[in-house]
Amino acid sequence: xxxxxxxxxxxxxxxxxxxxxxxxxxxxxxGDPVExxxxxxxxxxxxxxxxxxxxxxxxxxxxxxxxxxxxAQVFIPLTVGGGVRKVEDVRRLLNAGADKVSIxxxxxMNPALVEEASSRYGSQCIVVAIDAKQIASESPASTYxxxxxxxxxxxxxxxxxxxxxxxxxxxxxxxxxxxxxRDGTCSxxxxxxxxxxxxxxxxxxxxxxxxxxxxxLVEGIQQGHADAVLAASIFHYGQYTxxxxxxxxxxxxxxxxx
Amino acid sequence: MNTIAIVDYGMGNLRSVSKxxxxxxxxxxxxxxxxxxxxxxxxxxxxxxxxxxxxxxxALADHGLRQAxxxxxxxxxxxxxCLGLQMxxxxxxxxxxxxxxxxxxxxxxxxxxxTADTGAQKLKVPHMGWNQVHQIADHPLWHEIADDxxxxxxxxxxVVANEQGIIAGTTCYxxxxxxxxxxxxxxxxxxxxxxxxxxxxxxxxxxxxxxP
Numbered sequence: 001x002x003x004x005x006x007x008x009x010x011x012x013x014x015x016x017x018x019x020x021x022x023x024x025x026x027x028x029x030x031g032d033p034v035e036x037x038x039x040x041x042x043x044x045x046x047x048x049x050x051x052x053x054x055x056x057x058x059x060x061x062x063x064x065x066x067x068x069x070x071x072a073q074v075f076i077p078l079t080v081g082g083g084v085r086k087v088e089d090v091r092r093l094l095n096a097g098a099d100k101v102s103i104x105x106x107x108x109m110n111p112a113l114v115e116e117a118s119s120r121y122g123s124q125c126i127v128v129a130i131d132a133k134q135i136a137s138e139s140p141a142s143t144y145x146x147x148x149x150x151x152x153x154x155x156x157x158x159x160x161x162x163x164x165x166x167x168x169x170x171x172x173x174x175x176x177x178x179x180x181x182r183d184g185t186c187s188x189x190x191x192x193x194x195x196x197x198x199x200x201x202x203x204x205x206x207x208x209x210x211x212x213x214x215x216x217l218v219e220g221i222q223q224g225h226a227d228a229v230l231a232a233s234i235f236h237y238g239q240y241t242x243x244x245x246x247x248x249x250x251x252x253x254x255x256x257x258x
Numbered sequence: 259m260n261t262i263a264i265v266d267y268g269m270g271n272l273r274s275v276s277k278x279x280x281x282x283x284x285x286x287x288x289x290x291x292x293x294x295x296x297x298x299x300x301x302x303x304x305x306x307x308x309x310x311x312x313x314x315x316x317a318l319a320d321h322g323l324r325q326a327x328x329x330x331x332x333x334x335x336x337x338x339x340c341l342g343l344q345m346x347x348x349x350x351x352x353x354x355x356x357x358x359x360x361x362x363x364x365x366x367x368x369x370x371x372x373t374a375d376t377g378a379q380k381l382k383v384p385h386m387g388w389n390q391v392h393q394i395a396d397h398p399l400w401h402e403i404a405d406d407x408x409x410x411x412x413x414x415x416x417v418v419a420n421e422q423g424i425i426a427g428t429t430c431y432x433x434x435x436x437x438x439x440x441x442x443x444x445x446x447x448x449x450x451x452x453x454x455x456x457x458x459x460x461x462x463x464x465x466x467x468x469x470p
Contacts, residue, residue, distance in 0.1 A: 002430050004388045004408060041455065046388055072277045077410060077453050097273045099453060122269075122309030124384060124412045173384060173412070204382045227382055257388040257408045 004257040005221050006046035006228035007245055008206060009235045011036060013082075014053050016062035037070045037078075040235070043242035045076065046257060049102070049176075049230060052082030064096040071097025079127055081176075090117045094125060102176055104129035105149040108156055108163075111170055118171030127206075128172040132160035132193055133180040145193050152180045164197045172203060176230070179209040186212025186233070194224030206230050214240060214248040221254055260286040260466065263300035267292060267321045269314050275306050275339065278452040282463035294326035302466065303330040306452075307341025311365065311415070312353035314341045324358070331360050331444055337465050338446030340413060343439065346446055347417055361439065362420040368431065381432065384414045391427045391449065391457075397440050399464045400426075407457040409449035411437075416448060443470040 011018050017031040029035055037048055048070070052063040060083060067080055080093050081102025090101045107114050107128050118126040131152050132145040145160040164175050177197055179190035189207045198205040207226035211217060211234055220226045234240050246256040262279055264272050272290050279288045289296060297303060305327060307314050318324050330336055331346070338346055345357045350365035357365070370381045388408040393400050416435040419425055426445070427438030437448040445465065451458035 002389060002432060003385065003411075006387050068273075071274060072281075075274070075278050075281070075453060075459055076455050077412075095273065097277065099274065119310075123414075124308060124386075174386065199380070202380075202383050204384070204386045227387070 002255060004046070004255050005226075005249065006206075007044075007217070007242055007249075007256070008047045008049055008079075008228055008230045009040050009045050009242065010049040010051060010208070010230050010232045012051050012053050012232070013063060013066065015056070015059045016054075016066060019053070033066045034069045034073065037074045040242060041074045041076055044246060044257070045242045046228070047077040047079060048074070049079045049081070051102075052080065054083070064092060067093060067096040067098050079176075081127070081129055085113075087113065087117050087120065090121060090126075094121060098125075100125045100127045100174070102127040102129045104131065105151075107167065108147065108149045108158065111166070114167060114172055115170040118173065123171050123173035126172050127174045127176050128164075128167040129176040129178065130160055130163060130167075130197075131178045131180050132190075134190065134193065145190075145196070148180060152183075160193070161196050161200050164201050164203075168201045168203050174204045174206065175201065176206045176208060182210025183208075185210050188212065188216040189220040189224050189226070189229075191219055191224040194220060194226050198225035198227070204228065214245055217245055218249060218252045218254065221249070222252070260302070261300045262286050262288045262302045262304060262466065263297045264288065264290045264304045264306065265292070265297060265323060265327060266290045267314075267317045267323050269307050269309050269317050269341070272306055274450075274452045275304060278459060278462055279304070279466065282459050283466035286466055292321050292323060294323060297323070297326040297330055300330075300334070302335040302337070302468075303327075304337045304339065304465075305342035305345070305446075306339045307345065309341070310352060311341060311344060311350040311357075312355040314345060315355050315357065318345070328358060328360070331358070334443060335465065335468050335470055336444045336446075337462075338444070339452070340448060340450060343446035343448050344415060344417055346439070346444070347419070350415060352415055360444075361424065361441070363418050365415050365417050367415050384412055385416075385431050386412045388454075389429050389431065389449075391429055391437055392434070393427055395426050395440065397426050397445065398468050398470075399440070399445050399461055401460075401464050403457050403460050403464075409437075409447075409451065409454040409457055411449045413448055 204227035426440035
């Protein structure tokens with residue numbers, strides 16, 4: 001027995017409300033982040049990720065209030081990402097009660113941000129999120145994955161495996177890896193991508209993008225070598241509870257916190 | 259009155275620790291403080307800590323808190339969390355930092371042989387996530403916590419105590435390491451009780467009621 005693989009539900013927050021509707025019968029308010037966080041905690045979620053997709057800068061502080069409220073009531077690790085551009089943004093989220101802050105586009109625009117934030121606040125609280133897309137080639141050996149930024153809209157020309165190694169060097173404590181090819185498809189993780197990155201670095205890797213059923217979670221861990229699996233829709237719409245997912249992983253010989 | 263001082267020396271977020279203590283002990287006064295006078299007056303002290311050990315020891319000194327923490331470790335219920343455990347020992351491999359030297363022993367990094375491509379998954383550093391805590395000795399802080407309950411860890415270094423008698427808990431990654439020590443009025447843990455849901459909250463509640 002030892003370290004458990006983690007199951008992490010991800011919530012998109014826009015203007016202080018959870019979007020992509022969470023559909024639990026027990027919820028009074030399907031958009032209330034605090035109520036949803038509490039509910040996931042009761043189901044046995046190992047951590048929570050909040051992704052702030054608020055576009056208007058006027059409403060960006062709303063996430064801080066949510067983090068404060070959740071952190072006062074739900075005592076599991078909380079990662080917050082979305083629009084983190086400066087060390088000051090990291091500081092404010094940590095002070096509000098986030099345990100980890102996820103940096104994506106700004107890590108590419110300004111890699112020194114990762115270095116500065118991790119040296120100031122510790123690697124343990126700096127997650128680098130990587131959105132990667134496969135660049136196919138006729139020979140499988142030269143197939144690689146390219147890092148995209150700005151919510152997957154901008155190609156960077158950076159090789160995702162190299163990027164993950166660089167982020168480790170600069171002080172990241174964890175990698176949140178999303179396959180853009182699989183995101184929203186419900187066809188399972190990009191296992192080759194997940195494994196390539198997980199095996200290339202010493203940091204824990206959270207696999208994301210593509211989960212449509214519980215077998216996908218098992219594959220992500222056993223074949224993708226992921227340390228944690230993140231999913232949204234299979235949990236939000238009540239298709240499976242976190243507890244059901246954990247039971248399923250346990251039946252497949254994967255160690256989980258039950 | 260039960261006053262709990264959480265020592266703030268500028269190393270990371272103490273909000274989780276204070277919120278969790280307020281949650282389990284609503285009648286206690288929980289203070290996040292960098293004032294040595296408040297630490298001396300408090301009935302209990304919590305020393306958290308995140309980040310790197312050299313920064314941590316430097317920050318403790320810069321805030322003029324080293325002496326107050328040393329005194330508290332001698333005379334009142336003391337809970338160390340993460341670096342708050344590591345700093346009790348003599349020296350850390352991390353930047354060769356000198357700890358407080360209250361307990362004999364040192365702090366060292368997880369090192370794993372890189373597995374050749376055997377298909378086996380390698381162990382990651384930091385050790386991050388929920389792992390089992392094996393209770394080596396009975397202690398009031400383990401009250402109502404199941405043996406081998408899971409707590410949340412995030413760390414790359416672990417303590418090696420010279421005195422076996424102070425080891426209160428161990429965790430396997432993959433070999434057993436010391437994740438909790440207990441001696442007199444001191445209890446200190448490598449994991450984060452403030453992030454460990456029910457098991458963690460129970461440990462914190464036990465601490466707020468502990469009469470060593």
